[in-house]
Amino acid sequence: MSTAASHIDAAPVPQPVRAGDGARRPNAVRERKRRGIVAAIFLLPALILFCVFFVGPAGLGLFYSFTDYRGYGDAEFVGVENYTKLFGDSTFYASLVRTVLYTVVAVPFGYFLSLLISALLVSKNVKGSALAQVIFFFPWLISPIVTGVIFRWLFGENFGLVNYLLTTAGLDPVKWAADPNLALIVVILAGSWSGTAFSMLLFMAAMRNVPSSYLEAASLDGAGPVTRFVRITWPLLRPTSFMVILLGTIGAMKEFAMIQSLNGGGPGTSNVLIVQYIYKTGFEQSKIGYASAASMVLMVILLIIAMVQKRFDRSDLE
Numbered sequence: 001m002s003t004a005a006s007h008i009d010a011a012p013v014p015q016p017v018r019a020g021d022g023a024r025r026p027n028a029v030r031e032r033k034r035r036g037i038v039a040a041i042f043l044l045p046a047l048i049l050f051c052v053f054f055v056g057p058a059g060l061g062l063f064y065s066f067t068d069y070r071g072y073g074d075a076e077f078v079g080v081e082n083y084t085k086l087f088g089d090s091t092f093y094a095s096l097v098r099t100v101l102y103t104v105v106a107v108p109f110g111y112f113l114s115l116l117i118s119a120l121l122v123s124k125n126v127k128g129s130a131l132a133q134v135i136f137f138f139p140w141l142i143s144p145i146v147t148g149v150i151f152r153w154l155f156g157e158n159f160g161l162v163n164y165l166l167t168t169a170g171l172d173p174v175k176w177a178a179d180p181n182l183a184l185i186v187v188i189l190a191g192s193w194s195g196t197a198f199s200m201l202l203f204m205a206a207m208r209n210v211p212s213s214y215l216e217a218a219s220l221d222g223a224g225p226v227t228r229f230v231r232i233t234w235p236l237l238r239p240t241s242f243m244v245i246l247l248g249t250i251g252a253m254k255e256f257a258m259i260q261s262l263n264g265g266g267p268g269t270s271n272v273l274i275v276q277y278i279y280k281t282g283f284e285q286s287k288i289g290y291a292s293a294a295s296m297v298l299m300v301i302l303l304i305i306a307m308v309q310k311r312f313d314r315s316d317l318e
């Protein structure tokens with residue numbers, strides 16, 4: 001009897017069913033569905049724009065890359081003929097090499113320039129930082145075409161401000177537009193100047209989020225401003241640095257409007273980058289199919305660059 005009683009006493013007591021529990025679950029399901037529908041409604045315009053301005057043109061370009069379409073008439077399917085000709089085109093490789101060279105030089109230069117300016121503007125010891133932010137932010141407000149025109153006026157051989165100042169100082173004017181290397185340097189300066197503002201905003205926002213306790217502790221240990229920046233602030237900017245380098249690389253590989261208005265890829269064709277090559281081939285030579293094949297190759301290259309940079313971003317491994 002005692003054993004049976006103990007089993008009876010140990011039996012779990014069923015919890016009473018509360019009124020309304022059965023009704024709450026359907027209400028929660030309906031609430032989730034309602035939120036999902038609201039989210040889909042808000043995302044729908046962005047999805048439509050993405051399909052119209054990216055997926056649609058990309059699909060059309062992929063289709064044209066397998067045809068001999070010239071911008072008029074019917075498009076005849078030619079298979080991989082455009083790609084075969086493209087990979088044997090020395091002009092295509094030359095423009096691709098120039099693009100890589102421009103990217104390798106311009107992206108690090110713009111990165112360190114924007115990093116230096118951001119560090120100075122965030123510093124509490126710098127006066128007039130608000131006015132300086134407006135000045136450095138100005139390049140982002142103008143179009144790349146205007147940027148090209150400005151630097152074309154600055155570095156013009158016969159009418160440029162830089163040569164005028166050199167002549168006034170008793171020096172010989174420099175042939176900025178006639179020398180391919182000097183022309184490329186001007187392009188790099190213009191691209192870095194125009195891209196500094198956006199990178200600067202990213203860096204400044206990240207620097208202001210660095211815990212002040214880290215910097216104060218390092219200061220108490222005797223670390224100077226440079227040491228604190230190099231050993232504490234800069235490592236904490238790694239995610240932002242990755243974003244700046246990634247966006248800068250993709251932007252440099254796609255640079256077109258600024259160079260077109262600055263020197264048109266000159267002198268001659270010495271500084272024609274890959275997007276200019278696609279433009280000249282497609283619109284000036286009416287080889288839309290061939291230019292579409294070059295565009296597809298560029299897209300693949302950009303995807304590979306993005307995946308490689310993402311793979312080596314150490315923040316993903318933490």
